[in-house]
Amino acid sequence: MNTMNRLTGKLQIVMLGLIFMSTMLVGPKVFAAEAAPKTGSITVHKLFGDPVGDKTIINDGTVQKDTQGLKPLAGVEYTIAPVTSEELQTAGVKKSGEAYDLADFNFDKIPANLKKSGTTDDLGQIIFTDLAVLEGADNLYVIVETGGNQDSLGGLYKKSAPLIVTLPMMTTDGKGFNYDINVYPKSDFALSNVSLHKVDGKTNQALAGATFRLYSETLSKEIGSGFTTDEKGNILVKDLPLGDYYFSEVTAPSGYLVNKAAQKINFQVVEGKHGKTIEALYQDGNNLTYNGTVNVPNDKQPTVEKTNNQQSVAYGENTTWTISADVPRNISEHSVFNVSDKLDPRLVYTDNLSVTVAGQEIPKTDYTVTAPAGAGGKLIVDFIKGSTVTTNFGTYGSQKVEISFTTKLVAGFVPDQVVTNQADLNFTNVPGVSNETITTPPTATVTTGGYHFKKVAKNEKGAPLADAEFVVVKDGSYLAYTTEAGTKVETMTSNTSDYGNVAWVKTVGEATRFVTSTDGLIDVRGLAFGNYELKEVKAPTGYRLLTKTEAFTVGKDSWTTTKGKPSVIVNSNMPLLPQTGGIGSVIFTLVGLSLVLVAFQINKRAKKA
Template identity: 25%
Template sequence: MNQVKKVKHLRLAFTVCGVALALGAGSAFVINATNSSTVHAAEVQLDANSDFARLAPTTVNYTVHKGMTLLGKTQASVVDDGNAQSWNNDTTDFDPAKYGKVGYTAYDITNTIESGDMTDAGLKAIGDDIAKDPTGNYYIKNAQTKTAEQFITSGSITTFKNLAASDDNSEHHVWAIIETTHPKGLVTQISQPIIVALPLTNTAGTAWQTESNGYPKNIVQQLKFTLTKHGDSPSGDGKTSYLPGIPFQLYTGKPGSGKATGTVVKTDANGALTVSGLVRGDYYFVEESSSDVADIDSDSDATYLLGADARNDSANKLTFSIGEDGVDPSTLHADVMNYHAPDMQKTLEDDHNSFTEGTLADFKTAIHIPNDINGGTGSEIAGQSYITEPYGVFEGTDTADAGLTWDRAEANFKATIDINSNGKVDDGDVTLKEGTDYTLTDLADGRGYKIQFIVNDGKVSDTVAKYQGGDINLTYSEVINNDAVIDSALYNTFDLGYQNHPLNVGKQHTRHIKHKVPVYTYGARFTKQSSGLFGTGIARTPLEGAQFVVQNANGKFFNGFKDGSDDDAIAEAQWVDKAANVTAGILTSDKDGNFAIKGLIAGNYVLQEVKAPTGYELNNHSQKFVVGPNTYTNTVYVASDDAKPTLPNTGSNEFKALIAISIVVIAGVAAVSVYEVKKHKVA
């Protein structure tokens, strides 16, 4: 064995090794001169001029110190020579808690190294080749051994223990330490492969390193999430519109118990908002109420309804996570739909709002079915589509004032869906079935009914769900009863109750829409008086006992109220063709001359006297009058009769008044005459 040649070789290795490591930027390229003779690495000696011998280690512990630099910042420049270093510039220790899981695997590629590779340029070329294809390159595929993958811990390091260094087969083992796991999205540039020939010397070349260090670096970034807010079309045609100004708060943690991060962000004119600075964690968005979107825990009016999927409770579906493996940034977006709140209108089917007692008033309640009645589609977050919660409450209560009566047998109740969207109830509509599509229950006080549409295991029926976006039309009649207050509004009220969040989550608040429609019944009051002194109207007196009949615009005569053959027990107005046939409908003036009729529909009527008071002539001229608002309350029609041509020999009021007036007139004339006489006498 040539001892001098062996010593020169090792001295060269120490020198080049130190220089190459000092020049490395991001990778450790360690140069080792080729060995031209067989030497046992554990028994290396210096040349003849050296004062002591050195023992090369057979294994080395190699610690990877992981650094990170935020995208756009300046990376550190570290002298990677196996010695302990400190980060500089904008590079800091890698934080796996924020930026995810990074793992390294060490490959012993000594068997793939040619003698000509053991130069600075040669080992750098090997590193570049590996970087192009970390798993499919020649060196990694043909490595003689590899370690188990090790991950960067919270201290930003991992140590490969007992890596082969010097042995009988080779003075130096060349290792490729490769970043084999890194999080998507969070890491934008992986570290360069570390190519190192072990063992290394210290910087001075006076000792072997048994503990060596490497400092690979990543470029990392914080992520952004974009949310776009849409509003549905109430018609159910599938069209949507962007909703600007909708506020959202981002939370970290589990829905219902998370912590708000950042400030409230509102959607822009295109319905979009962006939150940034995102690292590892579990997130969810909470939608705040606004002027356009009503909080489901209040009764405020708004076009859209805040869904259960966007509340701060366990039903929230606006969740996404950035895990230890990172995330594809292209998935960090959401399209969230707001659905129109239900709507309801209450109208009279009749072309008038006044009725005669005992007749039926026809009502219609139109309930708009929201598009998400059984859960709405059209929303997705982080690439996952979902269906919103179905409505847990969708019901109505119809109540009537005391002057109205709900009678199921007479109401002719129908529930249909207007599939033609013409707002009318016609033959083209779908008829809903009681017991299948709804249940109907009479109220205990007989003043209305309750209708329930949640009939199918907590949901509306398949038929109602099929026609979401359409209108349910409820048509029915109620009777104007004999307790109706004249000239006062008699209200029929419909209360639609609804709730679009799960029954087992959070506060249970049912929102309400209430609309009412008034109906009226009217009347007229009269007073019967004499026509006064010689028909002048002077000294009118009330007349008792005058009798009248009332004729309507159809020429029929009122014949009182009587319960007919219908199902209710309410008396209805009776009408006959001739005045002579009136028996129960005769109106008679009382001692004060007053009489009245009430419970009539508004319109034009005729008052006809059929019997004059004693001592008065029958008025052969019919008197027209109008029945309408306040004609009973504020108006008194005056009906007059003339006295008979001969003075009555009875003590009528008019006769007494006539005598009194005559006495006054005669006395006045006599007084004037006396004055004239006296005047002449004086003269």
């Protein structure tokens, strides 16, 4: 702090110029009588502000030429009076060495007839002329700021301290005396420290890393920015002069929200009791706690999560998604609070939306829904109407809100592709500040599975077989694909792209049949992960019908891995003659042949006879 605004701990004034030694007290007697003036002048220069750079004002009786950064203050009243050492002592002035201590100075005890007053002009000056230089006296004058325009600065400055001036003063080179003296009374700042404490709104734990700006309402300007709470949650601003101020929170600590009430935390720097103590008084009006230090609470930044009830589904099967978000404690102060979900183009919104708080479904009047149409699109659940939170939702602070809804995969979705679905929580509790957005981690996914098969002949070439027909079985039920209109898809081939929705029926006749193509291939797609069986219901012409089912498992990547290497199903040829089969047939044939031979031998012997 420079010499124009440094507050002295107590009101202490140092005598200007040199105090005459005993040889100087005779004043004019040292010089030729005809050379010593009988009167002199004292010009008071009233300036305020901060000198530029390291420039200072030196009260050596001369005119200070370099006053850059200082401005004249008009309309300030000063009063001057000649005094003696005895009068100063009577008025409570003490002297220590060459310094006068005016801490207890009472100007009223100086006789009124000795006083002369004046007011500073537009140059901030008063010239007191015709001041007597008294022989044999102390040659002391006291100058006191007694009223006027100091309040034009909004109370930023206290009155300047009294000055004691000798008339004449010794010149700066020590070779003579100056009878026209210039003085620059210091307009001391009335200063105070102010502190701010940042805490967690729920636990009251100190928070580091919050930043604030400080503004002077008195001067209508920003005092400083970048004030940041330390590890104890504190900001300390020193040496603020009298006036009106406010803090404004710029950024909250990591993981926390900016406090809306902290956009303007008003306080005043005022004189305390008896004008001897300077205090910083916070104005209660922000619902904050004040005890000399303002406690500014912050709520944690809300978290948002998204889950789904199953990671794999069949064609046409709903997936239930749940978005869970924290409701801020001060939700009623928020101007934006909504959840949005930009659905993947491979998902179709199927509604079933519900909103719960603390496990209880809340009225639909507490929110509005913007639903997407068709595949993709954006779902928005908004808890703000206009710019204010809905009435009931304002009571849900510090709880969790859960939004549930369903989707299904688009028709023809390629198995093993993974749909990652994320949601955004959009909010702001400070008007004029851009929205903040929190996006859920990409952990909620959904997909569907499938499997490839190839039908071949049981021969050395393994030729592919066309026109074999199969059905898919699971837990005694049979797979059937249906269109959106509910019509069953009778047959499927490997070239079919639109499978429809999956259903499970009770009989083979109701099931969809998979027919092998000329390359012997069929594929089953759109199934949730699990264990299934493939049952042949019609063999290719000339081949045996399989009596056993083919077990297979649909899982992660099963569609992809079997596409290049399908599961092979072998069929045997039908024999040319009917087979009654078994060892009994062989024995019967051998017995028959034996009888024929016996008959032949008997017949041959009969002819010889």
